[in-house]
Amino acid sequence: MAFRIGRTLPPAASPIYLRDIVSGIAGLFRGSKAVTRFEGELKKYFGVEHCFTVSSGKAALSVILQSLKAMHPDRDEVLIPAFTCYSVPSAIIRAGLRIRLCDVDAETFDFDFKGLEKIISEHGARLLCILPVHLFGIPADVDRIRNLVEGREVVIVEDAAQAMGGESGGKKLGTLGDVGFFSLGRGKALSTVEGGIIITRRDDIADNLAGAVGALGEYGALEKARLLLYAAALVVLLRPSLFWLPKSLPFLRLGETIYAPDFPMRKMSAFQAGLAHGWERKLHGLKRVRSGKMHDFLERLATRFPWLDAGRPPDLLRLPLRIDSANRRADILRASEASGLGLAAAYPDSVDRIPELKAHFSSFHYPTAKKNAERLLTLPLHKYLTGDDIDRIAELLRSEEWPIP
Numbered sequence: 336m337a338f339r340i341g342r343t344l345p346p347a348a349s350p351i352y353l354r355d356i357v358s359g360i361a362g363l364f365r366g367s368k369a370v371t372r373f374e375g376e377l378k379k380y381f382g383v384e385h386c387f388t389v390s391s392g393k394a395a396l397s398v399i400l401q402s403l404k405a406m407h408p409d410r411d412e413v414l415i416p417a418f419t420c421y422s423v424p425s426a427i428i429r430a431g432l433r434i435r436l437c438d439v440d441a442e443t444f445d446f447d448f449k450g451l452e453k454i455i456s457e458h459g460a461r462l463l464c465i466l467p468v469h470l471f472g473i474p475a476d477v478d479r480i481r482n483l484v485e486g487r488e489v490v491i492v493e494d495a496a497q498a499m500g501g502e503s504g505g506k507k508l509g510t511l512g513d514v515g516f517f518s519l520g521r522g523k524a525l526s527t528v529e530g531g532i533i534i535t536r537r538d539d540i541a542d543n544l545a546g547a548v549g550a551l552g553e554y555g556a557l558e559k560a561r562l563l564l565y566a567a568a569l570v571v572l573l574r575p576s577l578f579w580l581p582k583s584l585p586f587l588r589l590g591e592t593i594y595a596p597d598f599p600m601r602k603m604s605a606f607q608a609g610l611a612h613g614w615e616r617k618l619h620g621l622k623r624v625r626s627g628k629m630h631d632f633l634e635r636l637a638t639r640f641p642w643l644d645a646g647r648p649p650d651l652l653r654l655p656l657r658i659d660s661a662n663r664r665a666d667i668l669r670a671s672e673a674s675g676l677g678l679a680a681a682y683p684d685s686v687d688r689i690p691e692l693k694a695h696f697s698s699f700h701y702p703t704a705k706k707n708a709e710r711l712l713t714l715p716l717h718k719y720l721t722g723d724d725i726d727r728i729a730e731l732l733r734s735e736e737w738p739i740p
């Protein structure tokens with residue numbers, strides 16, 4: 336990868352401000368009260384009875400799966416889209432369960448519903464749960480899954496990691512399934528450096544979750560100090576004038592998606608809950624900014640976005656674009672890299688082709704997921720993007736050398 340000093344946009348950035356750090360430190364002094372308060376605010380906002388906060392989105396998913404496994408010991412498969420964040424398979428393996436994949440729809444990033452129906456009818460008895468993912472913030476059709484599993488004991492776990500604050504049909508994303516989770520990681524809609532939120536209206540699931548989350552350890556003093564330093568670094572390093580610095584440090588592995596089931600699982604710390612202070616205003620402010628940038632892009636790009644056809648534009652985290660060949664995408668990414676424009680691929684490969692997992696999927700093929708890995712490009716929408724950046728990105732995508740289909 337080219338090393339570059341100078342103005343560089345991060346592909347995604349959820350800003351942390353100095354005042355958030357001050358609130359974080361205040362949270363440390365309030366202790367568990369800060370966490371209880373944050374959970375209370377979340378319950379009210381989402382209109383749910385139960386909320387649990389943990390150290391990451393993958394930790395959230397893993398405790399959800401452990402809890403469901405305890406409720407349905409005869410079921411061991413988790414059905415996920417073949418193109419999704421590597422944290423998802425990591426959390427499934429961590430919970431000691433099996434991954435069942437379904438290819439995705441080329442236009443919506445949601446499940447390929449024909450394939451989904453077939454899997455449910457053939458493997459319904461072993462399925463513990465199905466995981467619709469609101470990828471990039473585009474709402475997945477949870478109601479359609481609900482209809483397909485009607486009369487079966489299959490739980491719907493809504494992966495709203497990228498969709499906090501988003502809505503579909505007037506309902507908040509994360510509340511459409513039986514249980515939902517969000518990530519408060521670095522590139523998400525709202526960030527506390529790292530963090531995860533679980534919400535549910537189901538008392539039976541919440542009872543089990545309370546046990547599983549209660550058994551998790553706490554962040555130690557050293558770990559809290561690490562979070563504080565990391566948060567302080569993010570206050571300045573996400574700025575385009577400085578982002579080249581962390582980007583050039585390979586050990587930070589910025590922007591890398593890795594498969595790693597041995598991640599830490601903890602209860603959320605009071606520091607993180609404190610960092611989130613005033614989160615509702617911040618979340619909606621950032622969302623307004625991103626939707627403004629998205630409109631600017633849509634005005635400048637003569638591309639059809641199929642997921643836009645259905646009604647109100649969704650609240651996106653990044654704007655996904657399908658390029659007509661892998662080579663052309665590589666050219667565009669190289670040009671973006673050279674001028675620090677923050678374009679990025681989505682995930683490096685489909686889940687079945689992750690080296691540590693591929694032995695399990697040798698007889699399966701997920702062509703659309705594979706194509707997404709090869710051809711998807713995502714455009715940044717965060718607040719550090721200027722009108723000039725948007726013009727330059729649109730120009731790059733429009734230019735003779737890289738025409739868009």
Ligand SMILES: *Cc1c(COP(=O)(O)O)cnc(C)c1O
Nearest residue numbers: 391392393420422496497518520
């Ligand atoms: C980020 C993400 C997760 C995991 O969240 P972490 O906080 O990074 O562990 C899960 N699913 C999706 C779709 C994500 O984007």
